[in-house]
Amino acid sequence: MPSLSRADTSIVGRWWWSVDRVTMMALAVLLGIGYVLALAAMPSITLHLSDPHTQDMIKQIGFLVIGGLTMVGLSMLSLRQVKLAALGMGIIFYLLTAFTLLHGTEVDGAKRWLSLPGFTIQPSEFLRPAFIIVIGWCIAESRRTPGFPGRRAALAVFIATAALLKMQPDIGTTFLFTMIVFTQFYLDGMEMKWVAGAGVLVALAGVYAFFFITHVHTRVMMFIDPPKGSQAQTALMAFGNGGMFGLGPGEGQVKHFLPDARADFVFAVAGEEFGLFFCAFIIAVFAAIVLRALVRLLGEPNLFVVLAAGGLIAGFGFQAFVNMASSLSLIPTKGMTLPFISYGGSSALAISIQMGFLLALTRKRHAGDTQ
Template sequence: MSLTFDRTDTSLLGRWWWTVDRWTLAALLLLMGIGCVLIITASPSVANRIGMETFGLVKRQLVWLPLALVVLFVASLATPRWVRRLSVVALLGSIFLLALTLVIGTEIKGATRWISFAGLSVQPAEFAKPFFAVTLAWVLATGKQEDFPGIMVASGLWLLVASLLALQPDVGQTAIITGIFLVQLFLAGLPMFWVLGLGIMAISAFMGAYFTMPHVTERVNAFLNPEAGDRYQIGRSLEAFMNGGLWGRGPGEGTIKQYLPDAHADFIFAVAGEELGLIACLIIVSLFAFIVLRGFARLLHEESLFVLLAATGLLVQFGFQALINMGSTLHLMPTKGMTLPFISYGGSSLVALALGMGMLLALTRRRAGTESEEP
């Protein structure tokens, strides 16, 4: 049986194959492959430290991976209309779960971000981000095309979601939500005065977090003044890059993962630096940059404001999250617990990112004009 499709093939898979951005899809799959390699090398040491079976974390991640692949593929088959419908309904569910997290969530390291049930732990914030980006795009696009207070509703949604995230507290996720909101407002044609005003308000909120949240104060002070706080993790992280050199010590040969508590998650880029080297790290960075820039290139001639805003929001989320993780690991910004998309350990993050990128592939497929014009 042939796995190739002729251009005249009008089946669902045939149309999908010839309209989806195969280069972006290939880059996403390559990131997943790199993530599998790094999880296999980084997580056994972590598992042993917390009393698990040596490959317990690896097995957990490999259970989530097939689901993520299915979610990525199925989401990429959707039309813009179905992407919008799914996101609006799912965002309401995500907001409910974010609120529920504050009541029955599991506290880990002083933050309440997880809901545990049936032996599984889910982080609602991971799913809220892509649904927020698409729903906000629909609200703003509708406000531009109809008699609808799009900016007011969008601002209310942002304030609600950002407040729930800040209460967990989760400053990193709040920053991503805020970044999506500001970029989409700018693209929707909001006067620069209002964009700057909202930006100043967001900066003021983060300054407030610095003065009222001790863990934020500690991390910012440690970044600005190395002598002011605990530099153990970031010191080990930078040591890993120095040990790795140009070509790395080889998969599984690194030692930093034995000391970094979050070597399989927040600091997995440091494991890549030590075991795979500078060249591999540059390839990883290039893959993230390629996906984001390729996505924007596909939108250059997009006529649907909804598609433009939604896809941009998803790209901002993806790129900003990668930037925060790698920047924290390299001590280019204060440390912040944030997964590296498709590479760090975490089932919620993996599936949510697959859903978001699947929706991006769906929105950037080449279609007849009538299929992508509706908001």
């Protein structure tokens, strides 16, 4: 890429000089960490190609490669292409998410997955980035086009999506979607009385979930009074075992005792095998991506870009926070993956699409490029 001149008017040339290369490099660092932990989170056994653990490792690395290429490809889209791609994705994956209610694979009482030859897919993961952009588009259009009921349309999309996720049920993703929509309406200039009202509704929903949704109640109670040998306690022991510099790649023990070590508790694997400084570095990379995106949005005149990109980066940051905070027992455990680092093809590809859209939205544009 250094050979590209600013005078280069090709698609790649225009993309290279307009994309946020700092954010792109930070995302590449996360992908690299994902490769390392795809190896480290595997049990230390002989790595034969016929071994299921080896196949899982190779499959995850393949998903990360595809995700990186997808992210770069999507970052080249124009604003109009981002909108159309998100609308198409939203329709397809909303229908697929609904299809899981009828023919989904049930795991722990929830139907969130579709089984396909050779792999499974969680459609709601792919619905999220499309959902965020469509919501931002509706809200922005209500200001751009007088009389267009954009905010009501945005609320209708949110309610339809939240109701579908609740039916799976997927309380964590429903809550994540709710916080993203709240952020987008706040960025649009929501009055403080509505902010307070929304906060009360979220609090009441949390109280309802605690008393009437069994697995939510169980997780909260385990957080308040964790039993001996719980996943949260085991994860904390992993951080203690790792100390400052870790035990070394493949030397950790937590992955042998935690059923979700490669996904929900991959941060604990990083802490045990690579230590406190490596974990601090991971947190710094996530923080840098979020802050960099927010800084770029401060001077953005296009409301659609502010709302869509703001929602994308809020979802990215909140998901990372929930995963790492639950691993550290700062909040109740919740099955959210750590972007680019946790094991899972759906997660890796979906977050790559989300960040590809973000890079496309935050590219430098000419003053007239508002579509």
